[in-house]
Amino acid sequence: MTDEGYRFPYPPIPDGWHGIAFADQVSQGQVLPVRALGEDLVVYRDDQDEVHVLEAHCPHLGAHLGHGGKVEGSDLVCPFHGWRWAPDGHCAGIPYSKRIPTNARTRAWPCLERNGFVFVWTHAQGETPTWEIEDIPETHDPDFHVVARQDWPPFRSHPQEISENGVDLPHFKTLHGWTAKSIDWVTDGPVYDMVYEMEAMPERWTQTNAEPYSLQSRTEGPTFTRTRFWGAYRGVSAHCFTPVEPGWIRLMQLYYGHRSQTDEENERWFQASDREWAADIPIWNHKRHLSRPLLAEGDGPVPRFRRWYSQFYSSLEMQSSQGDPQ
Numbered sequence: 001m002t003d004e005g006y007r008f009p010y011p012p013i014p015d016g017w018h019g020i021a022f023a024d025q026v027s028q029g030q031v032l033p034v035r036a037l038g039e040d041l042v043v044y045r046d047d048q049d050e051v052h053v054l055e056a057h058c059p060h061l062g063a064h065l066g067h068g069g070k071v072e073g074s075d076l077v078c079p080f081h082g083w084r085w086a087p088d089g090h091c092a093g094i095p096y097s098k099r100i101p102t103n104a105r106t107r108a109w110p111c112l113e114r115n116g117f118v119f120v121w122t123h124a125q126g127e128t129p130t131w132e133i134e135d136i137p138e139t140h141d142p143d144f145h146v147v148a149r150q151d152w153p154p155f156r157s158h159p160q161e162i163s164e165n166g167v168d169l170p171h172f173k174t175l176h177g178w179t180a181k182s183i184d185w186v187t188d189g190p191v192y193d194m195v196y197e198m199e200a201m202p203e204r205w206t207q208t209n210a211e212p213y214s215l216q217s218r219t220e221g222p223t224f225t226r227t228r229f230w231g232a233y234r235g236v237s238a239h240c241f242t243p244v245e246p247g248w249i250r251l252m253q254l255y256y257g258h259r260s261q262t263d264e265e266n267e268r269w270f271q272a273s274d275r276e277w278a279a280d281i282p283i284w285n286h287k288r289h290l291s292r293p294l295l296a297e298g299d300g301p302v303p304r305f306r307r308w309y310s311q312f313y314s315s316l317e318m319q320s321s322q323g324d325p326q
Helices: 159-167 169-176 263-286 302-312
Strands: 016-022 031-036 039-045 051-055 070-072 075-077 091-093 111-114 117-122 144-151 179-188 191-200 213-220 224-231 235-245 248-258
Touching (some): 016 224, 016 248, 051 111, 159 191, 159 213, 235 263
Antiparallel strands (some): 039 051, 111 117, 224 235
16 A cells, blocks of 8 residues: 545545454464555454454553563463453553553444344444444355355445445446346435345346346345345345555455355356456546536435435544535
8 A cells, every 4th residue: 555645625534433453363272454434443352252452562662462472361462561451451460560540541443243243333423332233144044155255455445435336326337237127225324225136137147047136135234235136146245445544445245145045146146246357447446526516317316315424424524524516
């Protein structure tokens, strides 16, 4: 990643839940260093199999807890001087001192493990979580299994740009070659749903299978979305598009397919979806955000989407920066 300047008129880190790791990257007793949200973090799993996220650097003398730190019980032990840090960020012990400084705390991030990812909560005004990422039933249904995963190299963009793709209806035809019979877009607080009835899809999706696809896409908060497929294929794809640094995105994806489908069918589904994202990323990487775009009939509910997304910006600077294109 190179510093080419932040090019968006809104805060780089929206309020809400953000996926920062695949859950299976952190086994019991393991510590994982992660760079996300412009921060150095550590994810660790305690002896009760619970996941926790802390600021990476020990506030004592700055050692990185993700490089040599050890899990003992529910605490994370610094490799430099043995200070113990509890899941809530308070210092639970110093091996050579009976007294713990009253201000001995590190930042602990609200986190949850769900749908194969570890999520953390952040809010510009310090508010605690008011909602949670929903559980996707297929992720723990024995009739489904992970058939593919993808962790893209970071690219230049902002989560709002990626989420806005869902309501940018003409680009599905122009960039991806899809034709939708109908699309229904519904919002509910921090969630929006889109149901697609597909009339035509590229051959890479259908191959010799003439049965049509039906798709339902749900976006939860600023940086997580999933798409459920049924008809020609049964599966769910889950996607985290999390800022690594301001203006840079890490895209993590898991694909859950039904066990009745063959390896060939699973691979075809994954490769078709992967090509769609591969087509979008160069556009996001080079496009410019326009607060007042020139829109035409049939462009989709872009202004309505932007008003919906603005709920994830609590900073005062957002009072007038979003603009309303119509």
